[in-house]
Amino acid sequence: ESQLNPNYSFDNFLEGDSNRLARSAGLAVASKPGGTSFNPLLIFGGVGLGKTHLAHAIGVDIKDKYPEKTVLYISAEKFTQQYIESVKKNTRNDFIHFYQLIDVLIIDDVQFFSGKSGTQDVFFHIFNHLHQNGKQVILTSDKAPVDMQDIEQRLLSRFKWGLSAELQSPDYETRISIVKNKLYRDGVEMPFEIVDYIAKNIKTNVRELEGAIISLIAQSSFNKKEVTLDLASQIVEKFVKNTKREVSIDYIQKIVSDYFQMDVSTLQSKTRKRHIVQARQLAMFFAKKYTKASLASIGSQIGKRDHATVLHACKTVDNLAETDKQFRKYIDDISKKLTL
Template sequence: MNVTAQSVWNNCLSFIKDNIQPQAYKTWFEPIVAVKLTDNALSIQVPSKFFYEWLEEHYVKILKVALTKELGETAKLVYVIKMENTYGNKQPFTEKIPSSNRTAVKSQDVDIPLNNKNPELKNPFVIPGIRNVKIESQLNPNYNFENFLEGDSNRLARNAGLAVANKPGGTSFNPLLIFGGVGLGKTHLAHAIGIDIKDKYPEKTVLYISAEKFTQQYIDSVKKNNRNDFIHFYQIIDVLIIDDVQFFSGKSGTQDVFFHIFNHLHQNGKQVILTSDKAPVDMQDIEQRLLSRFKWGLSAELQSPDFETRVSILKNKLYRDGVEMPEEIIEYVAKNIKTNVRELEGAIISLIAQSSFNKKEITINLAKDIVEKFVKNTKREVSIDYIQKVVSDYFQMDVSTLQSKTRKRHIVQARQLAMFFAKKFTKASLASIGSQIGKRDHATVLHACKTVDNLSSTDKQFRKYVEDLSKKLSL
């Protein structure tokens, strides 16, 4: 990397860090990489066009001040948008987007849309024989932004959702793919975006549908020989929200029809919002041409909420239900139920129910009983932190040693085993696993999983490690 570009950018970062909130700095400036400095123009690489637009909208003034301090009045900023080449042998083209003295460079792919030649649109949500052209959004009004509390675990996804709601189809995060494990709020956030769009743009047609229901409608349309009507119906939607898109796995007909619908909507400036339990890179049996489209916009991950966010979620839930509860009980529940929001709210509902049905006062002992039963009866997802602790204890080392940069064979193997079990026992993306286990990238995690598979079949001692740790983590 050009040292001059790095030093200029480091000085800019020092100035920016002193003038904005620490969390905003971490989210929006830490991922940026300085690329080169040519003719007083500093090139910086951002992870997506979403980043570029967000910086332009929220931080352009501070960027200009910082850069002018370093390079003078003639300073220019060039954004290089990092995109994977997912188009086989086709070369993506480059388009320059000028914005006063700033430039963004992006790569993209083009497809011919399906033209809607049939004015008679059949609504698959309407019972045959009942004339109804109105499209109901299928949104749940309880899933709104007000009760989707922001925390470190969901900040990027929530902010992206708000940006989409303000300007559906008008931002580069199209599609917006929200992914994460069970009960972390993917469906809630998808509904919240739809509800906000309906409030701001009542004339827009918003539709929420599960991938399973979409698939069933498609199968019905093939049986009734009206596949084109099905496609045409979905092509008139302004904001299409599809939940659990991983359900399309292995269903080539559904993937094909969705591919055409997606292309038409995308090229006509309509918004597509998807949810999934996996990142696109981890999806199995989804066609490459569809995966490449999933990567066009922004993939935002929802992670397990931290302790402070869990406390806020519980307090918000109690406030909405008009129930008062001692602080120590709220904190006890938040400390002991860490996996997801659904479990957290379920435990507090059980606690309120037990108290009112049995006319018992809500005490810490009652909370302990409920949490114990709840945790015992719930199939829990093992956390990456827990996996690292179990693996480190097994090999008699500290977690910090496991995460370190050392290349000592026994430490490398322990780290690879932690990555392997994190992929096996959690829904976290490869990138998320890598960042939590020693700040590695997703390719390192993929290599680790392959290495563990290979060593398990060739090395008897290593196979014993895998078996022992599997037992410990499965308890």
């Protein structure tokens, strides 16, 4: 049993700038498994950007072209469970042997191995054996190898042997084709202004994009609701709310001042004390990043400053983010709170 999902094919993995490299590397691997320098092929990227889909597509395509090859798809989590089970049952060698006989091994979400040294160790041996014998390994991860934590160095260096290809958030054109394709496959027609609205408002996650479309199709065909922009906006709201609340400048000032344990009035005050100035500059930086407000409007809302001050604040924050590790941590922490 390969555990491959035939619905995840290359055909319905739509191409765009955001995935072109990863997709073509996948195609190359599928036409010559183990025979390219893309070994391992590591596909990385954020949630819902198509890592699992692409990993399956490669496996499905290989099975198609080379029916005699054994292809196995498994999540890193399941692999770990199986390994632990084998240790309990004293069948660790069988476990290793089983995996060493596979021609194409696809392991999804290898970030799950982090901190699990036993599993990493066993995978290291399996990997080496497969690689030495010209077998193909395909991995996915939510992070690039350089950013992976609690993974042994020797394994990380193996991850970097082949090609690491990133899946990025799809651009507008690609989002449009994904939505259109979904509608087409479901045999549903929808006015372009609706398609456009969905594609413009759901940007960072293909799973959410699909979810919104499915929900819209359901509302129109089962609940017989008319597909209007209003309905589309209610649905988008539901999907986007969960991940990205619209943040206001007031909210940003509140989060930043809470983080530095000061009052909003202190953050807005005229004082030139360094830590207060930094907090104010961070608030301006985040207002620029997360709202559509103009520099002038940001300045006037954060302690009645002018647009040049806001611009200077944003530059200062950018610079500090490059040079100051502690400051970068402030930015990360506050970002997380703002986008929660």
